[in-house]
Amino acid sequence: MIRLAARRALRIGALKLLRFTLKAAANVVPILDVVADAAMALDIADAVAQYWKLATDLTAAFDFAKQGPHSLEELQVSPGNYKQFSSYGDFVKLEPAQAMLAKRFGPAGDGYQYHHIVTQGGANADDLPAEQLQNTDNIVRLPTLLHEAVNGEYLTPAPEDPSISLYQWLQTQPYEVQREEGLKILRKLNILK
Numbered sequence: 001m002i003r004l005a006a007r008r009a010l011r012i013g014a015l016k017l018l019r020f021t022l023k024a025a026a027n028v029v030p031i032l033d034v035v036a037d038a039a040m041a042l043d044i045a046d047a048v049a050q051y052w053k054l055a056t057d058l059t060a061a062f063d064f065a066k067q068g069p070h071s072l073e074e075l076q077v078s079p080g081n082y083k084q085f086s087s088y089g090d091f092v093k094l095e096p097a098q099a100m101l102a103k104r105f106g107p108a109g110d111g112y113q114y115h116h117i118v119t120q121g122g123a124n125a126d127d128l129p130a131e132q133l134q135n136t137d138n139i140v141r142l143p144t145l146l147h148e149a150v151n152g153e154y155l156t157p158a159p160e161d162p163s164i165s166l167y168q169w170l171q172t173q174p175y176e177v178q179r180e181e182g183l184k185i186l187r188k189l190n191i192l193k
Contacts, residue, residue, distance in 0.1 A: 060111025
């Protein structure tokens with residue numbers, strides 16, 4: 001987790017330094033100097049925002065990790081109160097009109113993202129009913145940096161066929177197999193007990 005955050009910070013810093021250098025060099029050319037200064041000011045503001053987000057993500061991940069592995073019920077947005085939705089948009093209440101019709105869960109919170117134990121994309125989007133993917137048993141709340149680590153696990157080689165990713169292989173498996181593999185990944189990363 002720390003390595004992932006450090007790589008992200010270094011990448012952001014290196015790109016910003018390159019942009020600043022190029023824009024500073026543009027200050028030598030008349031008229032371009034004003035444009036370069038304005039662009040540099042925007043880049044500085046963007047860099048500050050990105051570092052602030054990274055700090056928020058790190059804080060959320062460290063606070064989460066301090067508590068140790070969690071039970072599945074602790075990660076679920078509505079443990080013991082199963083609800084299903086016809087789309088992810090219905091789950092997070094993207095439309096204000098939807099908010100008036102029924103209570104939904106809203107954004108995951110600063111430094112957090114929602115994670116689908118059985119992934120919602122790829123072949124699953126066509127092969128599985130939306131309600132099977134978009135429900136409170138399948139969607140859990142994770143710190144952003146840990147969510148990125150979980151997603152990275154799906155890019156590893158598949159156990160049955162190393163020429164494809166685990167994500168691609170899982171898309172060919174029944175829902176129950178996909179769910180168990182998703183839970184295994186959460187356990188492997190010490191997110192789930």
